[in-house]
Amino acid sequence: MxxxxxxxxxxxxxxxxxxxxxxxxxxxSAATPTRSPPPxxxxxxxxxxxxxxxxxxxxxxxxxxxxxxxxxxxxxxxxxxxxxxxxxxxxxxxxxxxxxxxxxxxxxxxxxxxxxxxxxxxxxxxxxxxxxxxxxxxxxxxxxxxxxxxxxxxxxxxxxxxxxxxxxxxxxxxxxxxxxxxxxxxxxxxxxxxxxxxxxxxxxxxxxxxxxxxxxxxxxxxxxxxxxxxxxxGDDMVPTSRVTWVPMARSSSGNYYSPGTASLYFDRRSLGGKPMEVVFDSGSTYTYFTAQPYQATVSAIKGSLSKSLRQVSDPSLPLCWKGQKAFKSVFDVKKDFKSLQLSFGKNAVMEIPPENYLVVTKNGNVCLGILDGSTTKLNFNIIGDITLQDQMVIYDNERVQLGWIRGSCSRSPKSLTASFP
Missing domain, CATH: 2.40.70.10 (Acid Proteases)
Structure with a gap:
């Protein structure tokens, strides 16, 4: 596959x-590896x-x-x-x-x-x-x-x-x-x-x-x-300010990293429905919503699109659109889409701009990187790699909290800390 x-x-x-x-x-082997002392x-x-x-x-x-x-x-x-x-x-x-x-x-x-x-x-x-x-x-x-x-x-x-x-x-x-x-x-x-x-x-x-x-x-x-x-x-690279922190919740579906339940918004407008149980999973390429928030998201996105985008079939993902010419990156089409927001309560919001839920395929189409979790029988919502991009995500088991802060995730070693306070 x-x-x-x-x-x-x-x-x-x-x-x-x-x-x-x-x-x-x-x-x-006759050689026994030596253990280095803790730093x-x-x-x-x-x-x-x-x-x-x-x-x-x-x-x-x-x-x-x-x-x-x-x-x-x-x-x-x-x-x-x-x-x-x-x-x-x-x-x-x-x-x-x-x-x-x-x-x-x-x-x-x-x-x-x-x-x-x-x-x-x-x-x-x-x-x-x-x-x-x-x-x-x-x-x-x-x-x-x-x-x-x-x-x-x-x-x-x-x-x-x-x-x-x-x-x-x-x-x-x-x-x-x-x-x-x-x-x-x-x-x-x-x-x-x-x-x-x-x-x-x-x-x-x-x-x-x-x-x-x-x-x-x-x-x-x-x-x-x-x-x-x-x-x-370790904790000495964790930024000292501007991080959005939420308590780590106990997921009802397993011992996963969960920031608890969230309310879903599209372009700052509530998509309704009951609060979503959310799990952060870097082992998942895409983001998965259960049936109700998935359908609400698809309806909101479709309802906001310009007529220059036409829905097409693409083998990469289930829901895709074609433009007047082939897209080269998400940033070519970002202006045609609105941001999603996950609200975890007072002052704890994860912004999901179009580049954090869209993929441009090798065919030049733009596709939705949020998938229907009910097809894999999921009863909770997974925030995968596509949504976790270009933000430092921190799993703090010492203080039992999860945090995120937006910034460049460039490979350059000099930029590892420069983008974050």
Whole structure:
């Protein structure tokens, strides 16, 4: 399946079955990696690659192992478990950018380990070890877009570039996936080697870094409309002013990052309906509204368009329009569309300008990047990458709050902090 279609669905773990399958890692290396001491408070900062269209997701290069080797991981705040495609040996893997990760036997996480218990407890249905002597922690996780990863939990070194220009290589636990399925075909070419799970659970990389005293349990990302952007762990890059903060709410549908319920507006006019339960998910390319707000949004947009735009069919997305000449970017057509707003209560508004809900396809058409969540049986609303672009989004688990502030998300390292106070 093409990348844009593959990643159009939200990437959030919703179903897990635990199985014990054969696993044959390489013999343990004689060298034992040394653990770096925790640094003084500092953020780990990474540049991002990718885009909403045509890549379909944003990803980070993580250097893993000893010696460290690079892997591309899809940045996903909608799930907890980080995993790499893994030669253990691999039963069903996609074609990936780098050679498959090869674990050694001494990297296996025993089933009795607390991180395995946390993984099992955080998944549905909850499973437990069959015995206290079981030498590996098995998992199988399925996502709402039918993708899945089956494997075992391992521990290895992650090389983290800190903002103070030092490096640290903590040992972190992640999934070694030896059976991946993407859509209906597990052998498709993939842009990434795996997934970076940054959810709220205790097995997420962010939680593990907090447990080891390396960074605070704070995460931020800035996704650029022109591609790329940056990602950080820790709190010393969080702006000190102008951030819109809302309390982190408990989602009724899972342990997701939710700013609570919001009222929806189009061009500052209420679209009616009951307040929407909202979840932020960087693992979803597009934004998904449930049936009522989706239909209200489509009706409002159609009712405001000029006659110069004509609705057409485009294989990229369900609802598209053609202009008098082919569009080259969203900014060519921005003036023909109005902004949406999500109001989370007093003084907490997320502005959604046209460039945060529209895509210009390779055919030169402009398409709506807000999709009907009822087609994937969602009962809550997902704010995906397209709407999170060109604003720093902060997931502060220390203070249990979510924040956002608009600004440039350029790849230039000098601009990482220049755009924000």
């Amino acid at each position: 093409a990348a844009a279609a593959r990643w159009a669905a939200p990437i959030m773990g919703i179903l897990v079955v635990l199985l014990l399958l054969p696993f044959a890692p390489a013999p343990a 003084s408070a500092s953020s780990a900062v990474f540049l991002l690659s990718g885009d909403v269209y045509p890549t379909g997701h944003y990803y980070v290069t993580m250097n893993i192992g000893d010696p460290a080797k690079p892997y591309f991981l899809d940045v996903d705040t909608g799930s907890d478990l980080t995993w790499l495609q893994c030669d253990a040996p691999c039963q069903s893997c996609n074609k990936v950018p780098h050679p498959l990760y090869r674990p050694t036997k001494n990297k296996l996480v025993p089933c009795a380990n607390s991180v395995c218990t946390a993984l099992h407890n955080g998944l549905t249905p909850t499973k437990k070890c069959t015995s206290t002597t079981q030498q590996q922690c098995d998992y199988q996780i399925k996502y709402t877009d039918k993708a899945s990863s089956l494997g075992v939990l391992v521990t290895d070194s992650f090389s983290l570039p800190l903002r103070n220009k030092s490096n640290i290589s903590p040992s972190l636990s992640f999934g070694c996936g030896y059976d991946q399925q993407v859509g209906t075909n597990g052998a498709v070419q993939a842009t990434t080697d795996g997934l970076l799970g940054l959810g709220r659970g205790s097995v997420s990389l962010l939680s593990q870094l907090k447990q080891q005293g390396i960074t605070k349990n704070v995460l931020g990302h800035c996704l650029s409309t022109s591609g790329g952007g940056f990602l950080f762990f």
